[in-house]
Amino acid sequence: MSNTNEAMEKFSYDDKTVKLFAGATLLWGVVGMLAGILIASQLADWRLNLGLEWITFGRLRPLHTNAIIFAFVGNSIYCGVYYSLQRLCKARMFSDTLSKIHFWGWQLIIVAAALTLPFGITTGKEYAELEWPIDIAIAVIWVVFAVNFFGTLWKRREKHIYVAIWFFISTILTVAMLHIVNSLSFPVSFMKSYPIFAGVQDALVQWWYGHNAVAFFLTTPVLGLMYYFVPKAINRPIYSYRLSIVHFWSLIFIYIWAGPHHLLYTALPEWAQTLGMIFSVMLWAPSWGGMINGLLTLRGAWDRVRRDPILKFFATSLTFYGMSTFEGPLLSVKSVSALGHYTDWIIGHVHGGGIGWNYFFAAGMLYYLIPKLWKTEIYSVKLGNIQFWTGTIGLGLYYVSMLVAGITQGLMWKAVDANGALVYPDFVETVTKILPLYYVRLFGGLLVFASMIIMVYNMIKTIKGAPKQEGEDVYEAPVPTWKKAQNPDKGHRKLEGMTAVFATLAFIAVAVGTAIEFVPAFMSHNFIEVSEKVKPYTPLELAGRDIYVREGCYTCHSQMIRPMANENLRYGKVSEATEFIYDRPFQWGSRRIGPDLAREGGKRPNFWHFRHMIDPREMTPGSIMPTYEWLVKKKTGYDILPKKLSVMAAMGVPYSQDEIDNAVANAKAQALEITEEMASSGVEAKMQDKQIIALIAYLQRLGKDLGGN
C-alpha cells in the first residue's frame, strides 16, 4: 500500500511478450515430446527408424533433448521471468524492442536447431550440439535478454530485489559463462567446427557445461519462479525467507563443482572425480532446503491442493524435484555410479527431473498465468485434473521401467561366474533382456505426451473463450525516491538493494568452483605423457570420425573402458588419458545402448563392419541398431580434408605441411587399401569413395595406439 503523501507514477506491463512465450512453450512442448516419443519407439522397435537418415535415433535424440531443454523449458522460463520480474520490480521491461528481439531470436535459434540436427550438423557434445553460427546467435540473444533483464532492474520502482530475482541473476550470468566457454571452437566451414579443447580437457569442460545446464537452465530459474508463483498461487508468503537466502547462496556455490560426477571411473584425474562426487553429495542439502521451503509454503492448504490443478502441479513438481535431487547425489557416489552409469537408470533420473520438475512446474505456472493474462477462467478444471493424472501415471511408468532396465542391465554387465568369466559375454543379450521395458517406457511416454496435448487443448479453449482485450492495464506505484537516498539497511537486506554488487558476488560464487576445477586441468599437459605411440588420426580416419559424430553414434556407444574387472574382460585394456589427446570432440558418451567401442579397432574384420552398417542384425542377431544404408551411397568429402587437417594443426595436432598437402591422396590410398582387402568378400572397388569406408577406417583405429587389447 502506498503512503498518501508519496508521489505516484503510472505505468503498464508488457504482457504481450509473456503471452508469446506462453504460446511458444505449448508449441515446443508438443514438438519436443513428439520427438521423444519417436526415439522411444525406435528403441522399442528399430524398424521405426524407417531407414531414413534424418530421423535415425542418433540424429533425433539431440533434437529431442535440445527441444525439451532450450525450446520447451527455455520458453516457459522466459514466460515466467518476464511476468514475475516486471511485477516484482513494479516496472515495465526495459525495452519492448529487446523483448521482441529476444522472443523472435530465440524461436529462430530453435528452428535453426530443428533444421540442422536431423541433417547431422552437430558438434557431438551433449546438449551443446549446435554448430558455431547458431552458438554465436545464442550468445547474442542471451546478451539481449541480459540487457533487457538488468535494464529492468535498473529502472525498477521496488528497492529490494526478491529472492526469485537472485535466482534469475545467477542463471543469466552462469549460463553465459557456460555457453561461451564450452562453445569455444575453431570453424572448418560454415557448419563444421572442432572444439579448442581435446580429450580429457574437453570432457571436463563439456560436463562442467552439461551438468550446469541442468543446474542453471533447468533448475535455478525454475526455483526462482517457484519462489514467486507458489506464494502467489496460494496467496501467502514463502515458508522461510531466511531459508531462501541460505538456499540460494549454498546452491549456486556448490552446484558448479558437481560436473565431474558424469566422469566417474573415466580417465579424468582422480582428484577431479573426487571433488565432483563430494560436492554432488553436499548438493543434497541446499536442494532439499529449497524443496522443503516450497512444500511447506503449502502447509495447511492441502485441501486446496486436492482441488486446484495449479497447486497440484506445483506440489508434485516440488516432490519430483526432491526425488531427483536425492537420486542425483546418490548416483554421484562412485560405487553407485559404477552400477548406474551408462545405463537407463540415468535416463529415468533425468526424466524424473525433466518431466516431474520442469514440465509439471511449467504446467502449474501456465494454469496460473493464462487465465490471468487473458482475464478469464480456465476452460476446464476437470481437464486439468485429467492432464495431471495422465502425466503422473505416465511418468511413473517411464521412471520405474527405466530404473528396472538400468539396474538389470548394469547387473548383467557386471555378472562374472566362479571361473572369472562374464556370465553375459554377448552385449546384445543385455539389450534384448530389457526390450520389454522399452515398450513400457514408450507407453509411459505416450501418456505424458497425451497429458501435454490435453493442456494445449485446455489452454486454447481458455484463450478462445476469453473476452476481447484492448490496450494495457495501467498500474501505479510510488516514485522510487530511494535511488537517491542513502541505504539505511544492514546485512543481507542491504545487499538486496544493490543489484550490481549482488550480481558480482553471485558470479564470484560460481567462478570459484570453475577456477579451482579448470586451472589445474588446463595445466594437465604438463602431466600427460604424449606417448609416441599415440598418433593423430589419418585423413581418412578423421573423415570417418566426423561421420561417427554426424550420425550421433555417441548417443548409444561409449568410448571409455572403466577400471573394472568386468569392463576389462568385456572390452579390453582400461582407457588412459593419453589416448584421447587428439580427440576433438571427445566421444566418451553417456549411455551404452550398444557396446563400448574404445578398443573396437582390429577386433573384427573390415567386412564385418561393412555388413553390420548395412544390416546390423545380419552380424548381431537381436541388435536394435538402425541400418545405415546411405553410408554405402554417399561419397566421402575428400576436398575439405586439407582444411580439416590444417585447423587441427593450428590447434596443436602435429600434422606436417606435407601431410596436410597430401591429405586427399593419402585418404584415397587408405580407402583403396580397405576396399581391396574386402574385394574377396564381394565388395566392389567403387566403394572406396563411399562414407562407409571412412567410417570403417576410424572404427578400426579405435584403441589401437597403445597396443589394442
Next chain:
Amino acid sequence: MKSQVLSNWNMPYLSVFALLIFVTIFVFVLFMIFRKGGRNAITTAEQLPLSEAAPLNGRKNNE
C-alpha cells in the same frame, strides 16, 4: 610414468580449500540473516510477491 602420475594426481588440498570457502560463506550468510533487528526486513521482503501494484480500475494506456 607420467600417465600414471596423471591418473593418480591427487590434490586433496583443493577439496579442503573448497570446503573451507563454503563453510566461511555459509557461516557469513547465517550471521547476515540472523542479525538482531532483521525480522522486520525479512517480513517485508517475503511479502514482495504479494504486494504488487494494483491496476487502476478500467484504465488502459491507449485511452
